[in-house]
Amino acid sequence: MVLTDSLHHVVIVGGGFGGLYAAQALKNAPVKVTLVDKRNFHLFQPLLYQVATASLSPAEIASPLRLVLRGQKNTQVLLDEVVDLDPQAQKLYMKDGELPYDSLILATGVSHHYFGNDHWQDDAPGLKTVEDALEMRRRIFLAFEAAEKELDPEKRQAWLTFVIVGGGPTGVELAGAIAEIAHGALKQDFRAIDPGQAKILLIEGLDRILPPYPPELSAQAAQSLEHLGVTLRTNTLVNNIADGVVTVKQGEEEEVIAARTILWAAGVKASSLGQVLHERTGVSVDRAGRVMVEPDLSIADYPNIFVIGDLANFSHQGNSPLPGIAPVAMQQGRYVAKLIPAKQQGKTPPPFHYLDFGKLAVIGQNVAVVDLGFLQLSGFVAWLIWVFAHIYYLIEFDNKLVVMVQWGWNYFTRGRGARLITGESVLPLLPGRSLTQPEDNQVKVKA
C-alpha cells in the first residue's frame, strides 16, 4: 500500500453495514480512507438464511467491496485481518503488515456464542458467514438424501428431524424456511420418504419467540410458524448437544430429541478485536465482549478510536443497549463519518442518536411481522414491507437485478434451486452400512 500524502487518515476495520456506510459517507470528506476487511465482499447478512435454505446464491447477497468503492478516489480497500493495535503509536497490526491511522473506526461485528459450550459448534453450526450458510444448506439437504436411503424407521426419523436453537429472527426465519422446504419444495422429489414427515422444532429459552417484539406479534408469528408445520418449544433450555441428540429441559422435564440436523441461532459474542481493544486501551467490554462506547461512539480516553455496529455497546439511549441490527450500524457509520471531519474543523457535534424506524422479521412466503412502534402488522402486508425494505437496501450498493428475478421465480415456483450440496465428499452417509472396498473379484459387504 502506498500512503503518500499528509491528509488525515481514517482507517475503517470491517466492511459490514457500519464500516461500509462510514466509508461511503466519507466520500467527499477531506480525508484519506483505508477500509480493511478479511473478506473481499460486503455480505448482506439479513438474507444469509436464504442462502442456507437454497433460495439464493452467495454472490447474490454479496457485493465486492472494491466494486462498491471503485469510484471513491480517496478510498483504498485492503484485504487483510487486523490482529492488534497500538493506540499510542496510532498503528494497526495486520497479518500482512502494519497501518498507521489518525482516526480509527472498528466495525468487526460479532460471531456465534455458545455460552461456554463451544464444543457444540460442530454439531450445531451457526449462521454468520457465507461458509456457515453453505454448511447449513449442505446439512439440511444431505439429511433428506440420507433419509431416502435409510431403512430403519427410527434412524430415518432422526434424519428428518431438524432442531433450531434460538427463537430470535434468525431462528424463526430458518425454521419457517425449512418447513417450506419439507412441505413444499421437496414434496415430489423422493420415492422412499415423504419429506412432509419432517419434524421442525424451534427451541426458545424465554416464554415466547421473537422476545424483543410486542407480545401480540410474537403470538402471531408463533401461529404462522405452527401453520407451516413448525413445533415450538418455549421456556425450553438446551442442556446438551452431542452426536445427533439434543437434550432439552422444560421446567423439571427433560426430553431427549434424536435429530441429525441441529442449527444454532441462539446468541452472539463480539469479535475478538473487542478484547484486544480492551487490553490495549483499558476500555470496558460487556459480558458478550462488546465495547462500551461514549455518547459520540468513541472510547474512553481515546477520542480518535470509534467502535460501531454490533461490536459496540451503546447504552446512552433507552434502558438497554441498542440492538445488533443493520439500521443501527448504518446510522452509526454515517454519524462517525460526519463527526471526524467536523472535529477536525474544531466543531463538537451532538451525541449519536438512533432513529428507530421499526423491526421486521420474516416467517415464510407471504408471512412476516413488522413492528413500526406506532403500528404492528403481520401477514401478507408485513411480508410486502419486508420484501421491499430488503430489496431497497440490497440494491443500494450494487444493483442486484438478479435477486429480484430469482425471488420472483422462487415466489411462483416455490423453488429452492440453489440446493447444491457442495464441499468435501461426505459419503458414506450411513456409515453403519458402508462397504469394504472388495479385493480382486471377492466382493465383501459389511453388515
Place this chain on the structure above:
Amino acid sequence: MVLTDSLHHVVIVGGGFGGLYAAQALKNAPVKVTLVDKRNFHLFQPLLYQVATASLSPAEIASPLRLVLRGQKNTQVLLDEVVDLDPQAQKLYMKDGELPYDSLILATGVSHHYFGNDHWQDDAPGLKTVEDALEMRRRIFLAFEAAEKELDPEKRQAWLTFVIVGGGPTGVELAGAIAEIAHGALKQDFRAIDPGQAKILLIEGLDRILPPYPPELSAQAAQSLEHLGVTLRTNTLVNNIADGVVTVKQGEEEEVIAARTILWAAGVKASSLGQVLHERTGVSVDRAGRVMVEPDLSIADYPNIFVIGDLANFSHQGNSPLPGIAPVAMQQGRYVAKLIPAKQQGKTPPPFHYLDFGKLAVIGQNVAVVDLGFLQLSGFVAWLIWVFAHIYYLIEFDNKLVVMVQWGWNYFTRGRGARLITGESVLPLLPGRSLTQPEDNQVKVKA
C-alpha cells in the same frame, strides 16, 4: 431404497449429460430406473469457466437431479458413489449399500490428467467440479489482492502473471475471461496497481490453439485472444511447475516464468470406474483409461453393460474416437435409452451413429469461433450462436431465467459480480511480511 416390483431395472451411474439424458429418455419405457450420482446436481460443465471467472454462481449452472426428475415416476435418484461392481451377480457396490441391476449404464466421465505429474495439481488446479471452479476464482482474485499489497515490483508482477496450460476450448475460455477481468472488470478497483499490467499466458504444446478446429479458426481465435491481451505460446511444453514458477520449453529454449496463478486445462483421464470395469470384466481401456465400447455402446461379453459419454472410447466412426463433448454424451444417452427396451422386445437396433452439428468455442464477450463443418464462423455472429446454443441447453432441465438476466446484466456492465473469495482463510497473503502476534503491550513486527 425400496425395490419392490419386478420390472427390468436400469441403473445409471452419473448424472452428467450422458446419464441424465438417458434417464429422461427412459421416462415412458417399461422399466424401473435408478440414477446414482455422488453429487445431488447435474452440472452444466460448458459454463463452469464462467463460475471460475466470477460471471455466474454455481447454482446458476447446476440443476438438482431430483428436481429435474421429480415428475418421472419410474425413476429414483440416489446420492451415493459406486465403488465396485460384480458383473456376474449384476450388482453395484456403493459407499452406502449395494444395488442390483438388469441393465447398467456407466456415465461417470473424466477428471484432470497431469500426465504423470500429479504433484502439479496443488499448484495448477484443473476445472471439472464446482469446487474446482471456486478454487480457481479464489486464486484469480486473491492474486490481484496480493499484488495491491506487495511492494516488491518483481513479486508484484508474479502475482499479476497468469499461466493457463492447454490451448483447447477450456484454456481459451479461461485465458479470454481473465484478460477481460484484468483489462475490464477490475480496471478502476485498485489504487496501488494497474490490473491492466497483468500478463496472461496461454501455453499449448501443438503448433496452434484449438487444435481440433480448422486452422483458419485457430488463427482467428489466436488473433482475438491477442487482441484481448493474452500472450500465446504454441509449440511449448511445460517441463515443471513448482512454487509459483512454471518452466516451459519451446524447441531447445527453456524459459522460467514466475507466476502465482497457474491453471490446468491440458488433459483429462477417465474416472476410476473405467479401471474397475476393466478389472471386473476384462474390457479394454485406452491410455486415458476410457472404456473401449462396441458399436452399440455395450462392452465386450456384457451386452447389458453400457458405457457412454466421456468415459467411453467410441472408435467405430471416423478415424479417431468421438470427442469428449456434451452432444456426444447426450446422443449416446438417448441411444442407449432406446436400445434397452428395444432389446427386451427382441429387436436389434442399428449401431450408434453420432450426428455432428459442429463445434463452438468462446473467447470473450462478442467473440467466439464456430465450426459447423460446411461453414466456419468467427466473431460476433459466432458468439451469438454460442450464446443461444448455451441458453437453449441450459434452460432445458430447469428454466434458468436468472442466468439470462445475469448475462444481460454482465453484458452491459462487463461485470464480474460473483468475485467472492470464499473458503478457508488464506491470510497472510504475503507470508514474508507477516507479524508475530504481539504479547502484552509490546508489539513486535517481523522484518
